[in-house]
Amino acid sequence: EPEVTQTPSHQVTQMGQEVILRCVPISNHLYFYWYRQILGQKVEFLVSFYNNEISEKSEIFDDQFSVERPDGSNFTLKIRSTKLEDSAMYFCASSRTGGGQPQHFGDGTRLSIL
Amino acid sequence: DQQVKQNSPSLSVQEGRISILNCDYTNSMFDYFLWYKKYPAEGPTFLISISSIKDKNEDGRFTVFLNKSAKHLSLHIVPSQPGDSAVYFCAAPPPEGGSEKLVFGKGTKLTVNP
Numbered sequence: 001e002p003e004v005t006q007t008p009s010h011q012v013t014q015m016g017q018e019v020i021l022r023c024v025p026i027s028n029h030l031y032f033y034w035y036r037q038i039l040g041q042k043v044e045f046l047v048s049f050y051n052n053e054i055s056e057k058s059e060i061f062d063d064q065f066s067v068e069r070p071d072g073s074n075f076t077l078k079i080r081s082t083k084l085e086d087s088a089m090y091f092c093a094s095s096r097t098g099g100g101q102p103q104h105f106g107d108g109t110r111l112s113i114l
Numbered sequence: 115d116q117q118v119k120q121n122s123p124s125l126s127v128q129e130g131r132i133s134i135l136n137c138d139y140t141n142s143m144f145d146y147f148l149w150y151k152k153y154p155a156e157g158p159t160f161l162i163s164i165s166s167i168k169d170k171n172e173d174g175r176f177t178v179f180l181n182k183s184a185k186h187l188s189l190h191i192v193p194s195q196p197g198d199s200a201v202y203f204c205a206a207p208p209p210e211g212g213s214e215k216l217v218f219g220k221g222t223k224l225t226v227n228p
Contacts, residue, residue: 004157031214043158043203045215056214091157098214099207102148105157 002026004106021077023092033093120219133191143209150203194226
């Protein structure tokens, strides 16, 4: 069964450094998402991406965050200048259609900011 | 208000018995709900969904019940198996049209004892 893959599984970065989290969504999916889960808290929506542009973003997704689909397969999340509070699990998801229809998640990248 | 709430952080049941996981929502305009299962070190996996035009949806051992008047849904697992031990999330797209995100509950950790 096709799946969403994320790399790396764990990223350790110094505060203030830039980090790029990578995702390969399911190939025939058209909608892409990033979520995060801070330890002990809810899974929170960050951003959705469709037709090569951001379709929706949360208040968490400030100017330090950006997303890109540089080619036909990868979908990346960049955090420009990381803060301690960015430490979390980051999940990429994709879906064939939008409107909240089942989104398929990757196994996540654990981001640890030192 | 766009909240989805899971008030029980954990549930423990014996193998073979029924597991009932509960979810409440605060906005009666929510019209579609999803359940996800999450194992440690993996991403959420879609399990089953229900639309507000139904009050029940069944898929094998998993049944979701929706009580719109009570703004409550539940996931029943019968019979429960040790492999069902995971964190279960209730999720829903916000009721306003055009939103792509999912709003998640905090999750309930299910432990099925052999």
